[in-house]
Amino acid sequence: MKSSLPTIPDTCAIPGTPLSDARAGIDACVHCGFCLQACPTYLTLEDENDSPRGRIVLMRALVDGSLPVDDGDVRTHIDRCLGCRACETACPSGVPYGHLLEATRATLTRVKPNPPVARLILFAFARPALLRLVMLGGRIARATRMSRLLSRLPGRFGFAMAMLESTRSAVKRARYVPRSDAERGTATLLTGCVMEGLFAPTNRATERALSANGYAMTATAGQRCCGALHAHAGDDEGARQLARANIAAFERSRADYIVVNAAGCGAMMKEYGQLLAGDAAWHERAAKLASRVRDVSELLAEAGPRPGGALPVKVTYDAPCHLLHAQRLATPPLRVLAAVPGLELVPLDGSEHCCGSAGIYNLIEPDVSDRVLAPKLANIAATRAPMVATGNPGCLMQIGAGLHRAGMTCRAVHPVDLLDASYAAQAAAERGS
Ligand code: SF4
Ligand code: SF4
Numbered sequence: 001m002k003s004s005l006p007t008i009p010d011t012c013a014i015p016g017t018p019l020s021d022a023r024a025g026i027d028a029c030v031h032c033g034f035c036l037q038a039c040p041t042y043l044t045l046e047d048e049n050d051s052p053r054g055r056i057v058l059m060r061a062l063v064d065g066s067l068p069v070d071d072g073d074v075r076t077h078i079d080r081c082l083g084c085r086a087c088e089t090a091c092p093s094g095v096p097y098g099h100l101l102e103a104t105r106a107t108l109t110r111v112k113p114n115p116p117v118a119r120l121i122l123f124a125f126a127r128p129a130l131l132r133l134v135m136l137g138g139r140i141a142r143a144t145r146m147s148r149l150l151s152r153l154p155g156r157f158g159f160a161m162a163m164l165e166s167t168r169s170a171v172k173r174a175r176y177v178p179r180s181d182a183e184r185g186t187a188t189l190l191t192g193c194v195m196e197g198l199f200a201p202t203n204r205a206t207e208r209a210l211s212a213n214g215y216a217m218t219a220t221a222g223q224r225c226c227g228a229l230h231a232h233a234g235d236d237e238g239a240r241q242l243a244r245a246n247i248a249a250f251e252r253s254r255a256d257y258i259v260v261n262a263a264g265c266g267a268m269m270k271e272y273g274q275l276l277a278g279d280a281a282w283h284e285r286a287a288k289l290a291s292r293v294r295d296v297s298e299l300l301a302e303a304g305p306r307p308g309g310a311l312p313v314k315v316t317y318d319a320p321c322h323l324l325h326a327q328r329l330a331t332p333p334l335r336v337l338a339a340v341p342g343l344e345l346v347p348l349d350g351s352e353h354c355c356g357s358a359g360i361y362n363l364i365e366p367d368v369s370d371r372v373l374a375p376k377l378a379n380i381a382a383t384r385a386p387m388v389a390t391g392n393p394g395c396l397m398q399i400g401a402g403l404h405r406a407g408m409t410c411r412a413v414h415p416v417d418l419l420d421a422s423y424a425a426q427a428a429a430e431r432g433s
Helices: 024-029 041-045 052-064 071-079 085-090 099-110 118-125 128-143 147-152 155-165 193-198 202-213 228-233 237-252 263-270 285-291 296-303 333-339 366-383 393-405 415-432
Strands: 186-189 216-217 257-260 293-295 313-317 343-346 387-389 411-414
Touching: 024 052, 041 366, 052 071, 052 099, 052 393, 071 099, 085 099, 118 128, 118 228, 128 147, 128 155, 128 193, 147 155, 147 237, 155 366, 155 393, 186 202, 186 293, 193 202, 193 393, 202 216, 202 296, 202 415, 228 237, 228 263, 237 263, 237 285, 257 263, 257 296, 263 285, 263 293, 263 393, 296 333, 296 415, 313 333, 313 366, 313 415, 333 343, 333 415, 366 393, 387 415, 393 411, 411 415
Parallel strands: 186 216, 186 257, 257 293, 313 343, 313 387, 387 411
Antiparallel strands: none
């Protein structure tokens, strides 16, 4: 199929920018519109400018100079994109939309910086000591039930407190010592900023579940934020700096696999090669490191995973966009849940649609985020499941906060937490027999 629009002329209005370097991706779009019905912002806002096809037209206009890079409307429509990459899955022409979006944001933020709240968050995530302090404050607010109290406040602050409240563990944990006769190689965990800060029990559950399936776990010192928030917000240099630090740290670990239990972080690390494509000193190292990265569900699915003890619970599953669309992993998380005897998996309508979290999107584009979340909550309610499983901290907090604010008793939980609880139940049954 030929494009209905001409390709961008050789003359470029914004030479030397990330977007001008990505113009081949813009040319790949044939404007067929197959992506429209997959796009949550198009379905929500019903404006072609808030669709993938419309945004690509705007990108083209920036490159050919028919629109200036400081155009306020262009910025609005680009800012409203969730970066969920559902359009990539739907696109028959292989348009690298996620890459185009990051290149566009990197170009636009050079003209007009992100809002202060976004810059503050990116600043904190790039500084481990500051981030540890922020996470400690969050844990104190959670432990003292301050987050529960403040989650009743209206507006974004109340929603942020509900997000924090939703990180309270939804799974009862019994201790067990994971054992396995299998030898599947060594793995080291990207502990992650939010995962280690607010979901540390899930990180420990991840290590136990992998050990129970034959992976020898090792720790990696010196690891940092993966850089996904920075890349998605247009801070491409910030993302590259964090990627280089992680490459150096994980090279020292020498584990066969770098395992990630946060879908957004895993997608970012698998793309370190592209992120550092223009850096001769780091590109090869980045690509080599990326080839070792696995989502936790991938490694567990490769191992079976081995079934645990009975856990009679009804669960529905919501697919994180960066697992389904960016990493193209649809079945491994379902295999993790299928390894839990007694678990009844109830299908979720619209599981493939974004929940509206999208990194820090829910904090800087609250209205659209809420409107994208609403049908997700309605679909979860229709399943009548008391738990919704999803493998990404942003989704866990967005859906968890939405459920909490709606007064629903359903809890969001990581699939690995359920497998770990199943192994704990098995160990308890063996001790009792
Ligand atoms: S990334 Fe998601 S929100 Fe953005 S254009 Fe693609 S489908 Fe729409
Ligand atoms: S992004 Fe892909 S699916 Fe969407 S209009 Fe362009 S070619 Fe078609």
